[in-house]
């Protein structure tokens with residue numbers, strides 16, 4: 001647990017939340033600023049800031065819970081579909097530096113506006129060169 005972390009405080013029961021699911025690995029609760037009704041956050045109980053510092057064995061367990069909670073929301077709400085989002089770093093819009101997955105329920109075609117990256121058509125030569133430069 002990290003002292004000044006709001007999500008650690010929620011996991012420890014020191015700050016209340018609207019709980020959806022809990023087990024020994026994760027806690028899932030409603031986002032207090034929901035993008036859509038049922039917008040839920042899934043967090044590991046341990047403190048990790050994001051995707052890159054979470055040990056793979058923990059991450060696997062968390063992602064399986066994301067699947068479990070999403071499957072539940074789909075029938076319990078219900079919803080037609082859902083987005084799973086996970087922000088890393090302030091540049092990506094992360095405001096709480098404790099790993100969390102957003103599950104955003106969606107209904108119909110694009111309820112509440114799409115979640116879109118507003119991409120522009122790529123230049124094939126640039127894409128090819130970039131892939132060659134960064135290929136693992």
Ligand code: AMP
Nearest residue numbers: 006017030031032033087093094095096
């Ligand atoms: P992110 O921008 O990915 O870091 O998302 C952080 C999310 O946490 C935001 O959607 C907030 O609305 C949500 N949030 C912040 N504090 C709380 C809280 N105490 N309980 C529930 N959700 C919270």
Ligand code: ZN
Nearest residue numbers: 005008047098
């Ligand atoms: Zn934390």
